[in-house]
Amino acid sequence: MAPFFNFLDFPVLLTKSPIWKCLLQTRLVLLGVKSSRRSYLVEKFLGEGTFGKVAKCKNLSTNKEVAIKIIKNGFDNAGEKELKALIEISKLDADKYNLVKCVDVFRYKSHVCIVFEILDQSLYDFLEDRTFRPLFVQEIRAVAWQLLIALKGLKRINLVHCDIKLDNIMLVNQDSKPFRVKLIDFGLASKTKDIPTGTRLQNICFRAPEVILGLPLDERLDMWTVGYVLALLYTGFCIHPWDSEYNIIRGLYTNKFFTRTEEDSKQLIDLLKQMLEIIDFYRMVFSQRLYFVDGPLAAGSLNVCIHSTKRTILIKRQKKKKLIFFLLNCICISLSVSIQKDF
Numbered sequence: 001m002a003p004f005f006n007f008l009d010f011p012v013l014l015t016k017s018p019i020w021k022c023l024l025q026t027r028l029v030l031l032g033v034k035s036s037r038r039s040y041l042v043e044k045f046l047g048e049g050t051f052g053k054v055a056k057c058k059n060l061s062t063n064k065e066v067a068i069k070i071i072k073n074g075f076d077n078a079g080e081k082e083l084k085a086l087i088e089i090s091k092l093d094a095d096k097y098n099l100v101k102c103v104d105v106f107r108y109k110s111h112v113c114i115v116f117e118i119l120d121q122s123l124y125d126f127l128e129d130r131t132f133r134p135l136f137v138q139e140i141r142a143v144a145w146q147l148l149i150a151l152k153g154l155k156r157i158n159l160v161h162c163d164i165k166l167d168n169i170m171l172v173n174q175d176s177k178p179f180r181v182k183l184i185d186f187g188l189a190s191k192t193k194d195i196p197t198g199t200r201l202q203n204i205c206f207r208a209p210e211v212i213l214g215l216p217l218d219e220r221l222d223m224w225t226v227g228y229v230l231a232l233l234y235t236g237f238c239i240h241p242w243d244s245e246y247n248i249i250r251g252l253y254t255n256k257f258f259t260r261t262e263e264d265s266k267q268l269i270d271l272l273k274q275m276l277e278i279i280d281f282y283r284m285v286f287s288q289r290l291y292f293v294d295g296p297l298a299a300g301s302l303n304v305c306i307h308s309t310k311r312t313i314l315i316k317r318q319k320k321k322k323l324i325f326f327l328l329n330c331i332c333i334s335l336s337v338s339i340q341k342d343f
Helices: 076-089 123-129 136-156 220-235 245-254 263-275 286-294 296-301 315-326
Strands: 040-048 050-060 065-071 102-108 109-119 171-175 177-185
Touching: 040 065, 050 102, 076 109, 102 296, 123 171, 123 220, 136 177, 136 220, 136 263, 220 263
Parallel strands: none
Antiparallel strands: 040 050, 050 065, 065 109, 102 109, 171 177
């Protein structure tokens, strides 16, 4: 499949002053020199990260809203790395695999601007709005299903996201498609074979043990972070200390991950334990986890309708238990590993 854009055909951002000065105000028009189809009106700014700023814009020819990520000066490598990852992702059906869709790329001087489909809000913002009140099991089930499908898609192209966290999981449209999510921000994504041993990756709260310990890395570090995200959605708080890597490792080797042991949550916790297995060799591999997605869970146990057009299925207590077994088989500690409790 051909790439969705041509690096040699970047339109230019036409402005009379440096882009970061212009971006202090809205109503800025981003114009493509070759085609009016690639002209965008900045409506408001959605946020700013390490590598760039994201603006909500309108395509002036189609009147469709988009999100444009503008890479900062000095982060050329990050912009190039994200573009390479997006080219790989373009080989997949982004909607099928719950990955954000890139629709255009253009350049202004040294700034690369990447145009994405517009989404709703991140899971972090969603939880913050509800004061981090935990989600219901059926809601976590819908999120888990989609994130595992996203990992399955990345596995097909041998890509590791390397920065999965609440901020990088977006709700598509919470009003019309409740808990329909997509994975975003591939600025740190790498091919499995290209991740050097000892690379420092991930937000410290979501950092996998093999990253902290400087061990060889692969797609299993994404499985860890997905499991941790699901555990956070279930509890409403981080399940171990995260002020330092020392305390993270020490906290992992305790029995205090989960204290909520209600019968209807046991299966969820069993799944998360396997996703958050400290020894990555024993961590649930994708084929094992996706058996639930393609097998019994998908066949009749998924109680949350991902697409709003599909029928709503009433949650039954027995089926709820099956999801919990699926979810909590992804995250905690290997009981077979004997390590001193106080580390």
